[in-house]
Amino acid sequence: DTGVSQDPRHKITKRGQNVTFRCDPISEHNRLYWYRQTLGQGPEFLTYFQNEAQLEKSRLLSDRFSAERPKGSFSTLEIQRTEQGDSAMYLCASSLFFSHGTSGNYEQYFGPGTRLTVT
Amino acid sequence: DAKTTQPNSMESNEEEPVHLPCNHSTISGTDYIHWYRQLPSQGPEYVIHGLTSNVNNRMASLAIAEDRKSSTLILHRATLRDAAVYYCILREEAGNMLTFGGGTRLMVKP
Numbered sequence: 001d002t003g004v005s006q007d008p009r010h011k012i013t014k015r016g017q018n019v020t021f022r023c024d025p026i027s028e029h030n031r032l033y034w035y036r037q038t039l040g041q042g043p044e045f046l047t048y049f050q051n052e053a054q055l056e057k058s059r060l061l062s063d064r065f066s067a068e069r070p071k072g073s074f075s076t077l078e079i080q081r082t083e084q085g086d087s088a089m090y091l092c093a094s095s096l097f098f099s100h101g102t103s104g105n106y107e108q109y110f111g112p113g114t115r116l117t118v119t
Numbered sequence: 120d121a122k123t124t125q126p127n128s129m130e131s132n133e134e135e136p137v138h139l140p141c142n143h144s145t146i147s148g149t150d151y152i153h154w155y156r157q158l159p160s161q162g163p164e165y166v167i168h169g170l171t172s173n174v175n176n177r178m179a180s181l182a183i184a185e186d187r188k189s190s191t192l193i194l195h196r197a198t199l200r201d202a203a204v205y206y207c208i209l210r211e212e213a214g215n216m217l218t219f220g221g222g223t224r225l226m227v228k229p
Binding site: 004031033035041042043044045048055056058091093107108109110111112113 | 153160161162163164165168204206215216217218219220221222
């Protein structure tokens with residue numbers, strides 16, 4: 001397994017356009033997370049899935065953002081009507097979670113990120 | 120998740136040990152202490168985690184204070200490839216996301 005992959009690695013778009021990013025997690029991982037990172041800051045949590053169910057969304061995830069994981073494998077993050085403030089690195093991570101265990105233990109594996117620039 | 124405090128930056132010489140401190144005075148009994156690092160132009164990567172006892176793995180050691188209000192990540196011999204931002208994160212037992220702070224930027228001098 002080559003780890004978590006993200007596509008595209010870079011995206012430049014004009015303000016007002018829609019963009020979609022894809023994340024392919026490690027194959028046996030049931031949890032998938034999206035984070036956003038702006039320059040000089042640590043990543044900020046956006047949302048996460050367990051299998052195909054979206055279990056939590058940050059208040060950072062405005063109505064213009066939507067994420068899906070339709071078959072519990074890959075995930076997409078769409079941003080509608082992009083704004084310059086959406087310019088950031090969008091990171092995806094995955095992990096393996098057992099319901100009888102403690103999620104405090106389970107490390108997350110991150111992809112390389114998609115860098116979005118809105119002009 | 121409880122808050123952590125780390126120095127903004129640290130410098131080290133190559134092949135010397137590095138001790139990266141983290142304060143977490145509001146830690147709760149069920150919080151795990153995780154360390155991740157982010158190399159330039161890459162996503163974060165897991166380094167180590169612990170609950171109460173000191174931990175060792177191939178990348179680093181984690182020393183946890185007896186009262187758990189602080190911890191130290193130890194890189195035994197820093198290399199140029201260890202130059203990165205190191206994040207200390209507390210994660211609740213039932214928590215799911217990682218809450219990153221600003222981290223410590225480690226610079227390694229040859």
